Amino acid sequence: PSLSDEFADVMFDAVDKEHADLKEGLVPQKGFLQLCALVDVQFRKRQRAKTHIDVLRQQGVAMFERAFMIGGHRFVVSDLVILCIVFFSYVQSYHVAQSISAPTDEWRVAGALLLAVFCAEACLRLACYGPREYFQNGFHKLDTFCNIMGIAYYVYAGLSPPIDHQTVFDITLVVRALRVARIVKLWSMLLMIMRTVERALPAILRLLLIFFAVLYAYATIAENLYADKVTKAQAGPGMPLHGLPWAAHAQQLTFTNFPSSCLT
Numbered sequence: 244p245s246l247s248d249e250f251a252d253v254m255f256d257a258v259d260k261e262h263a264d265l266k267e268g269l270v271p272q273k274g275f276l277q278l279c280a281l282v283d284v285q286f287r288k289r290q291r292a293k294t295h296i297d298v299l300r301q302q303g304v305a306m307f308e309r310a311f312m313i314g315g316h317r318f319v320v321s322d323l324v325i326l327c328i329v330f331f332s333y334v335q336s337y338h339v340a341q342s343i344s345a346p347t348d349e350w351r352v353a354g355a356l357l358l359a360v361f362c363a364e365a366c367l368r369l370a371c372y373g374p375r376e377y378f379q380n381g382f383h384k385l386d387t388f389c390n391i392m393g394i395a396y397y398v399y400a401g402l403s404p405p406i407d408h409q410t411v412f413d414i415t416l417v418v419r420a421l422r423v424a425r426i427v428k429l430w431s432m433l434l435m436i437m438r439t440v441e442r443a444l445p446a447i448l449r450l451l452l453i454f455f456a457v458l459y460a461y462a463t464i465a466e467n468l469y470a471d472k473v474t475k476a477q478a479g480p481g482m483p484l485h486g487l488p489w490a491a492h493a494q495q496l497t498f499t500n501f502p503s504s505c506l507t
Contacts, residue, residue, distance in 0.1 A: 325364070326426060332357045333423050336416050351400075358393040361422075365390055381441070382425060392418040 309320050335357060338350045365386050369377045377383050396415035427433045 328357065328360060329422050329425055332361075333420055336419050339416065354393075355397060358390065358397070361386065361393070362390050385421060385424060389419050389422045 332354070335350050335354045339354060365383070368383065372380075372383075378387075392415050396419070399415070427437050
């Protein structure tokens with residue numbers, strides 16, 4: 244450590260030189276431990292001598308890291324603050340989705356400020372955890388994706404001349420609303436359920452693909468065999484031809500008549 248000459252002399256004079264076997268000016272093990280104790284005392288003294296700003300910062304960190312129990316569940320103040328910000332972001336997205344207004348609208352400005360807060364949080368977490376460990380967490384990946392979509396939303400909305408494409412705005416708003424999934428982190432039971440679903444999701448998707456393939460085959464057969472029969476119903480003179488409301492009503496299988504084709 245960087246010590247003054249006077250303090251270094253006091254430290255080395257504190258060693259019991261009379262009963263110590265000094266060889267070539269080297270301090271024995273006992274004297275070395277004494278010096279380490281003095282240096283530790285000096286360092287602790289320096290740590291206690293802090294400014295008011297450092298004290299306020301430590302108190303603020305301790306307050307945000309404080310945990311308490313609600314209904315048998317442990318909650319951290321910092322997580323609850325982030326939850327409130329996420330909820331307000333969802334409310335902001337809902338109001339923007341109701342009416343696409345000018346970029347200077349109050350809700351649009353509030354959304355930009357919230358996006359800046361989330362981006363700052365992601366940058367701090369990325370700096371603390373490191374890129375490899377940061378992107379191993381699914382919630383961190385979700386935050387990064389939502390931040391990218393939020394930036395793309397404001398870039399798209401700020402183009403000159405503006406592009407009037409409601410579908411793009413809807414997609415970006417829906418993706419930003421996925422940030423509400425961070426609520427799962429606050430309840431351990433929901434977190435365990437989500438992890439269980441995440442592990443079983445590949446098998447569930449394969450099972451749904453099999454069901455879809457079977458239903459698609461039945462829908463194709465129904466469309467080819469019964470479409471003409473159910474649409475060409477018996478009608479009197481001057482009455483239009485119409486089919487049953489639940490039956491396949493076109494020669495081409497689409498997502499619109501897929502449920503009716505399966506039912507047929």
